[in-house]
Amino acid sequence: xxxxxxxxxxxxxxxxxxxxxxAASGFTFSSYAMSWVRQVPGKGLEWVSTxxxxxxxxxxxxxxxxxxxxxxxxxxxxxxxxxxxxxxxDTAIYYCAKDVREQLVLGYFDYWGQGTxxxxxx
Amino acid sequence: xxxxxxxxxxxxxxxxxxxxxxTGTSSDVGGYNYVSWYQQHPGKAPKLMIYDVSKRPSxxxxxxxxxxxxxxxxLTISGLQAEDEADYYCSSYAGSSTWxxxxxxxxxxx
Numbered sequence: 001x002x003x004x005x006x007x008x009x010x011x012x013x014x015x016x017x018x019x020x021x022x023a024a025s026g027f028t029f030s031s032y033a034m035s036w037v038r039q040v041p042g043k044g045l046e047w048v049s050t051x052x053x054x055x056x057x058x059x060x061x062x063x064x065x066x067x068x069x070x071x072x073x074x075x076x077x078x079x080x081x082x083x084x085x086x087x088x089x090d091t092a093i094y095y096c097a098k099d100v101r102e103q104l105v106l107g108y109f110d111y112w113g114q115g116t117x118x119x120x121x122x
Numbered sequence: 123x124x125x126x127x128x129x130x131x132x133x134x135x136x137x138x139x140x141x142x143x144x145t146g147t148s149s150d151v152g153g154y155n156y157v158s159w160y161q162q163h164p165g166k167a168p169k170l171m172i173y174d175v176s177k178r179p180s181x182x183x184x185x186x187x188x189x190x191x192x193x194x195x196x197l198t199i200s201g202l203q204a205e206d207e208a209d210y211y212c213s214s215y216a217g218s219s220t221w222x223x224x225x226x227x228x229x230x231x232x
Binding site for chain 1: 123
C-alpha cells in the first residue's frame with residue numbers, strides 16, 4: 001500500500017526557514033517523480049515544486065523560485081522541501097504527491113499525503 | 123502562472139449530469155493535452171479522477187469523463203450521486219516544466 005507521510009510543518013516567523021519531509025513507502029520511490037502542492041485552508045491548490053526520480057531535475061513555481069529547494073534521498077525513501085525567506089503568503093497546507101507513471105515527469109498525482117500545515121506569522 | 127478559471131460552484135440533483143469547465147490560455151490548456159482533474163472531499167487529500175484530458179485511473183467510476191476544446195477543458199459527471207459532492211480542481215501543464223491548477227469548483231448534490 002502506497003503511503004506518504006509529511007512532517008515538519010509548524011509556526012515560523014516571516015523571513016524564517018523550515019524543512020518539510022515526506023516519508024514514502026509501498027512503491028519503488030526512486031522510480032517516480034515527486035512533487036509538493038500547497039493549499040491555503042479553504043482555498044485552491046497551487047503546484048509548488050517537482051523533482052525527478054533520480055533527483056537530477058527540479059522544477060519550481062515562480063512564486064517560490066529562489067526561496068524553496070526540493071530534494072530527495074532515495075536511500076531513505078524521503079522527499080524534502082527546504083523553505084527559506086518565508087512570507088505570510090506561504091501559509092498553507094503542504095502536500096507531497098507521487099507522479100502517476102514511472103520514469104516520467106507528468107504532473108499527474110495519483111497518491112497524496114495527508115498534508116502538513118505551515119503558518120508564517122509573527 | 124495565473125490559475126485556470128473554473129466556476130465557483132455547480133449543482134445538480136441525483137441522477138442528473140453536470141459539467142465543470144476549466145478555461146486557460148494558449149500557454150496551458152490550449153497548448154497541451156495534459157489536463158487532469160482532482161476531487162477533494164472536506165479535510166481530505168485530493169484524488170486523481172482524470173488525466174491526459176480524458177483518461178481515468180484504475181478504480182475511478184466511468185461516470186466521470188473529461189474532454190477539451192480549444193482553451194477549455196471539461197469534466198462531466200453523469201448519474202450524479204450524493205458522494206460526488208466535493209470540490210473539483212483542474213490542472214494543466216503550463217510549459218517549461220511547470221503546472222497550474224484551477225481555482226476549484228464546489229459541487230453540490232441537491
